[in-house]
Amino acid sequence: MDTKRRSDCPISCSLDIWGDKWSLLIIRDLMFAMQCTYGDFLKSEEKIATNILANRLQMLEANGIITKLTHPESKAKVLYQLTEKGIDLLPLMVEIHLWADKYSVIPPGRKEFLKEVKKDKEAFIKSGIKELKKKLVKEA
Amino acid sequence: MDTKRRSDCPISCSLDIWGDKWSLLIIRDLMFAMQCTYGDFLKSEEKIATNILANRLQMLEANGIITKLTHPESKAKVLYQLTEKGIDLLPLMVEIHLWADKYSVIPPGRKEFLKEVKKDKEAFIKSGIKELKKKLVKEA
DNA sequence: ATATTACACTTGCAAAACGCAAGCGAATAT
DNA sequence: ATATTCGCTTGCGTTTTGCAAGTGTAATAT
Structure with a gap:
């Protein structure tokens, strides 16, 4: 596990955690798509490799972004949360969406998401965070 | 130059552009530190390698994030802008700062920046973008 | 009870990206 | 004329990635 930070700059420290091509996609799946198992992440259209996925899940867990839980309906499944x-990365994810919306073509499915966001950004984020925290399951 | 996108997801497309350990640091330097030459970027404390820097500058230019200008005081220098x-990545950079502020130690120098941000985020971003756009020089 | 499948990884290996040091050409300074 | 600055480029060893195949445990089917 990479533990040495390059500097004490907040941007740099953040990038040390999730500054790669995959981490934020896992977070996206957890945040918006309600996909929360290893198998779910593999099914996402970007097609992450199994070893990279395992590595990133470890990284994100080590950095306190996600936790592993035993899946309620099966001991064979792992539920990531x-x-x-x-969850506090939601504002960041929203800003990425807004930026991408301004400068590239957004798939139809996300258009309504963006419509909601643009209606009242602050309210959207606040309620989004609240929703996600409500679902938060504490480890036994 | 990498041109194939992994999917049409806005997060994925954004990461295809600046989803690495260095790009946002270059953008940070341009946005906040007013460092805008190749040499300036090299002096940043994260110590980017020369070839990686050259590659990222190309990438960012190819994706329309930055432009190259001849430096007003010397033909030997290049001014990146x-x-x-x-500039529209400013809201994103602000959110990264706020997230990092919540979950890690922020160096004293950035504390006043964050104080300003927290006072009135929307106003800070709006005036920040305005400032940056005012300085924007059009190529001859 | 046994076999098969599902699930979450691990492993091996080739290819690509990275990091470091050195070099190079044009522009400026001396 | 010579040296130095500046913005890269090149070579090369190391690390990371991507792909395919395999492994172990748990659930399911027979």
Whole structure:
């Protein structure tokens, strides 16, 4: 596990955690798509490799962004869940969406999401965080 | 230059552009530190390698985030500048700062920046973008 | 009870990206 | 004329990635 930070700059420290091509996609799946198992992440259209996925899940867990839980309906399944720290990345994810919306083509499915966001950004984020935290399951 | 996108998801497309350990640091330097030459970027405390820097500058230019200008005081120097698309990453950078502020130690120098942000985020971003766009120089 | 499948990884290996040091050409300074 | 600054480029060893195949445990089917 990479533990040395390059500097004490907040941007740099953040990038040390999730500054790669995959981490935020896992967080996206957990945050918006309600996909929360290893198998779910593999099914996402970007097609992450199994070893990279395992590595990133470890990384995100080590950095307190996600936690592992035993799946309620089966001991064979693992349920990944955003921590509060992970949930608090929602504003960031929203800003990425807004930026992408301004400068590239957004797939139809996300258009309504963006419509909601633009209606009242602050309210959207506040209620989104509240929703996610409500679902947060504490480890036994 | 990498041109194939992994999916049409806005998060994924954004990461295809600046989803690495260095790009946002270059953007940070242009946005907050007013460092805008190749040499300036090299001096940043994270110590980016020369070839990686050259590659990222190319990448960011190819994606319309930055432009190259001849430096007003010397033909030997190159002045890099954020485009409007690059400037519009300011809200994102602010959110990263706020997240990092909540979950890690922020160096004293950035504390006043964050104080300003927290006072009135929307106003801070709006005036920040305005400032940056005012300085924007059009290529001859 | 046994076999098969589902699930979450691990492993091996080739290819690509990275990091470091050195070099190079044009522009400026001396 | 010579040296230095500046913005890269090149070579090369190391690390990370991507792909395919395999492994172990738990659930399910027979």
